[in-house]
Amino acid sequence: MQAESLGFIFINAAIVNNFVLAYFLGICPVLGVSGKLNTALPMGLATMLVMLISSLCAFAINIILSNFDIEFLRLIAFIAVIASAVQLVEMSMKKFSPNLFRALGIFLPLITTNCAILGLALFQTAKEYDFLQSLFYSLGAGTGFTLAIVLMAGLREKLDLVDVPSVSRGAAMSLMLAGILSLSFMGFTGLGVTY
């Protein structure tokens, strides 16, 4: 595990094992917010910020918990940290860009229950990454999430104008779209190691 270089970790988390398209983490916001391009990008960036904060906190928590031998509390501690990080992002967004705050609506507090973030914290624990590796892993995962949500939003904006049978409108078509995206991301598999 120690042999993985930082660049490799970044590319792996962002593209090869994209959190959304290969691990199915954070599907709900991707389907929910990807209707418009100009809300998708801020959503991706906000999620990335929360990922960064919570991943670094998770790293610290791990050290503390394993010092006291109380690892069974890990899940509860992670969730508490993520919820506070989301609160932080929410408050700063409300102050600095109220318009965006309104546009994202309920999906902003729902970042807490975005599995990509808890998943990131759990994966980095399972892979025993050190501080720098965790940092790059979370940056990569955030980039991958933003990439996926922006791609989806762009495609869905185009698809709104297309004449399709009314049965397939809505969630079914978004899922098919995600499937095709996921298929194309599989083309990057040769770049790294799949687990």
Next chain:
Amino acid sequence: MTSRNKDAQITMDDFLVGIWRENPVFVMLLGMCPVLAVTNSVVNSLAMGLATTFVLLGSSTLVSLLRNFIPKEVRIATYIIIIATFVTVVDYVIQAISLDLYNALGAFIQLIVVNCIILGRAESYASKNSMLKTFINSLGMGLGFCIALLCLGAVRELLGAGSLLGHPIFGPGFEPWVIMILPPGGFFVLGCWLLLFSWFKQSREHKNQHKTTAEVANHAG
């Protein structure tokens, strides 16, 4: 008094609503992440479904018991901690029962914590209804979730590996569609199920419309 009276009536509907009319996966589109991620075989789907049902039952019953003691301001945090406790229990139980299964499901057992179905039930149902009613409703929801997972798992295992529950079905001549057990297959199969349901719903609405126009015509005649 009225709410007490309403609480007292427990109908079959409380149970069935989660299985069909408000199926968490096919109708409400909640908790998609585990639905797509672990359904590459029937065994995994079943284990995930049962684990989620257990957490759902435990947490919503407890929330409903404590609903008068939890202050409104910190309710979400309280719910999450209750859910996380049950998930930790499930996590250790599965690890004790079968290590293979635990490795196959990976982090997704721990990710039950952030499954929107469970938090949604706690917030929208358990915090307002009596314990027994909540229990029955959650049981229905859990079963609905299990059924949805099995629907996906069965199709994906059948097409992707040519087997069901590990037993080969199609014989040696069958060339498995490997794509079905890979990530894109999950999206495609769920998309097809949703298409089927929306087609079903549309054709029924169409029929109802026909019926009403026919009745109106009869009355007029």
